Amino acid sequence: MLIPERPFASYHLWSLIAPAMGQQNCHCQMRRGFIKARQHEPIVKILSAKVTSSQRIGILAQKGVYEFHQNKQLLKKRDGVEKVTKILNLNNYTYIVRQRVLEILKNYHNAPLLWGKRIIQLTRGDEGFPKPIIIEQDLYSFRLYAAMDCVLTNPSGNLHILDFKTGKSAFDVRQALVYLLAARYLYPKKQVVASFYNLESCKKSDLIIVNEKELNSVESKLACIAQKHQQDIQKYHEKNSNFSKIFSPNPGNHCKYCPFNSICEFSAHPN
Ligand code: SF4
Incomplete structure (x- = not known):
């Protein structure tokens, strides 16, 4: 008999299961289904791997801060921003990504939060998954x-x-x-x-x-999330055709920004 792996939890999973404050209307469980249950299907793999401009900006901004602190001289030098721009190969990205990352680097060079x-x-x-904590x-x-x-x-x-x-x-x-x-x-x-x-x-x-009590409650909340998600995945593997019952869709305007709108039969914005 196959012993099920210990369930997992993360902030990402929490955000896929429950909406952030004020985001209830655009929260869709089916996105979790695509990301976590159907991620090995070739088309889902391709769609999931696409990096949006916002995600790219986040990754490059973090890398920029990292590079400034790898060589702190860059924070003192006038051409520090230019040098980090080169390290990041910023010219390889779209205009909007270049402009926004450049502003971020200038901001950080002017007021480096981690200095000292x-x-x-x-x-x-871009290190990928960290080691899990059991x-x-x-x-x-x-x-x-x-x-x-x-x-x-x-x-x-x-x-x-x-x-x-x-x-x-x-x-x-x-x-x-x-x-x-x-x-x-x-x-x-x-x-x-x-x-x-x-x-x-x-x-x-x-x-x-x-405090400790609050942390205990976060821990048991995450334990519930991990267990619920694992049960959903098991249900899906038992019967794939129940996908939309297990991971219910919530179509709306937000489908426009969903990476799976081209393959989701419920999308309000099919591509
Ligand atoms: S396209 Fe819309 S309904 Fe389909 S998974 Fe994305 S957000 Fe949900």
Whole structure:
């Protein structure tokens, strides 16, 4: 008998299962179905692999910050932005991507948020899946994936997890909660806070601080999400034709931006 793998949870899965505040109308479970249940189908694979301009800008912005801190001289030099532009091969991208990333690099060069900070982790942003954290309690067990952009330490040894954003979407506190839960396992006994920083608007979020009880509740919420998702995947594998019953569609204007609108029979904006 095939033993089912331990279920997993991540911020991405949480955001696919439950909408962010104010996003209820454009939230569609079928997108989760395409991404997580049908991801091996060739056409789904191709559509999922397409990187939108917004995603590309996010990846390049993170890489830009990483490069500035790989060689801190670049932050002091007048031509630092130009040099990082070359490292990122920015000329290979569309006009809109080039312009927005250039602005981000200029912003960062003018006001480098991490300057003088003790950085213990700064990712390039294209490392792929991090190693899972295994969470085992009496009532549940799951793998937690949490890819942190940046972790800082202050002189007292406390940690600060920082997530970089681009674009206009609001900060989703759930992402910070997932990081804070991961930090409980990765850095036990440390006091940890989290926050967001938008590299385009240079806007900082408030510090997000939670207590043990709140972290316990985040953990059991994620355990439920992991279990529900695993059950949905099992149901789909038992009967593929039930796809739209398991992952119900929610067509609307948002279908215009859905990567699967060309193959989704419910799309309000078929391509
Ligand atoms: S095209 Fe619309 S209905 Fe279909 S998966 Fe995407 S968002 Fe959902």
